[in-house]
Amino acid sequence: MLLVFDIGNTQIKMGVFKNDELVVSCRMTTGTKKTTDEYGISITTMLMAKGVKIEDISRTIVSSVVPNIMYSLCNAIKNYIGTDPIVVAPGIKTGVCIKTDNPKETGADLIADVAGANHFYGGPCIVVDFGTATKYEVITEKGEFIACVISPGVGIMTEALSSKAAQLPQITLKKPESILTSNTVECMQAGIVYGYIGQVEYIVSKIKEEMGIPDMKVIATGGFGNIIASETKCIDIYDKNLTLKGLKVIADKNKK
Numbered sequence: 367m368l369l370v371f372d373i374g375n376t377q378i379k380m381g382v383f384k385n386d387e388l389v390v391s392c393r394m395t396t397g398t399k400k401t402t403d404e405y406g407i408s409i410t411t412m413l414m415a416k417g418v419k420i421e422d423i424s425r426t427i428v429s430s431v432v433p434n435i436m437y438s439l440c441n442a443i444k445n446y447i448g449t450d451p452i453v454v455a456p457g458i459k460t461g462v463c464i465k466t467d468n469p470k471e472t473g474a475d476l477i478a479d480v481a482g483a484n485h486f487y488g489g490p491c492i493v494v495d496f497g498t499a500t501k502y503e504v505i506t507e508k509g510e511f512i513a514c515v516i517s518p519g520v521g522i523m524t525e526a527l528s529s530k531a532a533q534l535p536q537i538t539l540k541k542p543e544s545i546l547t548s549n550t551v552e553c554m555q556a557g558i559v560y561g562y563i564g565q566v567e568y569i570v571s572k573i574k575e576e577m578g579i580p581d582m583k584v585i586a587t588g589g590f591g592n593i594i595a596s597e598t599k600c601i602d603i604y605d606k607n608l609t610l611k612g613l614k615v616i617a618d619k620n621k622k
Contacts, residue, residue, distance in 0.1 A: 369413075369423045369447065370613040372475060373430035373439070375498040376521070377589070380409070381610035382418050388607055388614075390416045402438045406446030423447055427617040429454040429474035429609070452620050454478060459619040461485060463510045475609060476503055476514060482612025483585050484509040487603065490579050492570060494601065495609070496520060496588035502569055504577065515569055520590040523558055539590070541597060563598050570600045 367389075372379040375396060382390035392412050397404075410420055426449045430436055436453070443451045452458070454474040460481045464472050475495070480503055483493045489510075493503040499522070502515040518526075520539060528536045534554060541559040542552045574580050586595040587608035595604040605611070 367418070367423045367425075368614060368617055369426045369443075369449075370610050370617065371426070371428040371430075371439070371443075371451075372478065372609045372613065373428065373432050373435065374475065375432060378439075379610060380412070381607065381613075382413070382416075382423070383614050386614075388610060390418055391607060391610065392416060396432055396435065398432065398434045400435070400438060402441040402445060405435075405439050405442035409442060410446050420447060423449060425449060425617060425621070426451040427454065427613050427620075428452070429478045429613055431473050431475055452617055454613070454616060458616065460616050461509070461619055462505070463508070465506075465510045465512045466514070472511070473501075476501060476511070478609045478612035478616065479503055479587065480505055480511045480612070481615045482605075482608045485615045486605075486608075486611065487583055487585055490577065491583040491585060492573055493608070494566060494570070494584060494586045494588075494591070496586065496590040496594060498522065500566075500588075500590075502573060504573055513573075515573070517565065517569070520558065520562055520593070523562070524554075527554060527558070539593065541593065559593065559597070563594060566594055567598055567600045 368383040370381045377393045380392050381388050426443050428451045456470045462480050462484050479493045479495050489505040489507045491505050495501045498519050500517050500519050504513040528534050537551050537554050542556045545556045545560050547553045547556045574582050584601050585603045586601045587605050595601040
């Protein structure tokens with residue numbers, strides 16, 4: 367079995383692949399002050415609760431945008447899982463060509479997204495990853511990653527609205543039935559969700575316009591992706607596990 371980790375600023379997503387099938391997926395909060403043992407116990411406990419035998423895991427791969435936890439997490443994998451993890455970093459085989467100005471600064475999560483999208487859907491396409499930040503990743507017909515747009519994520523906008531305006535409460539994010547709302551919570555929900563839908567539609571249409579490819583596929587992924595993807599026709603596919611599947615693609619290309 368292959369164990370994959372996608373470490374984001376807010377959450378760590380884990381997935382277990384048996385052959386080509388994702389058989390387990392789970393999440394934990396990203397904790398920058400956790401020790402090797404704390405990570406090791408959390409990982410093994412969650413996997414065993416999902417029915418995964420630790421001894422069946424033969425390979426691991428990690429993508430991370432949080433450098434501060436990598437030492438503890440990688441040591442936890444070595445000590446508790448018994449594998450030496452592949453780390454997504456410059457020089458690793460991905461199956462795609464990074465054509466940005468400075469390929470070495472490209473985030474590991476972007477690389478995993480692009481590898482997954484190119485492998486399963488092919489280019490030209492746009493990946494919209496709704497995470498802590500929302501990333502719009504542009505892939506050419508040749509499988510080249512050439513551009514990215516990054517904006518504050520839906521969660522950041524929600525948190526900022528309640529934390530920076532004293533009389534606005536914390537809210538659960540969902541789309542009201544109408545944009546014409548008359549209570550504070552639904553007014554905030556309408557502004558965030560409908561406003562974000564408008565942002566997505568404009569950025570996607572602008573990318574297509576500048577690429578000169580009006581029929582580019584648009585694939586959405588990420589935690590908030592299901593909320594937005596179901597409300598706009600500009601997104602063709604919602605694949606919640608695209609990043610994990612991309613890590614599987616990369617792991618197979620670097621299999622020893």
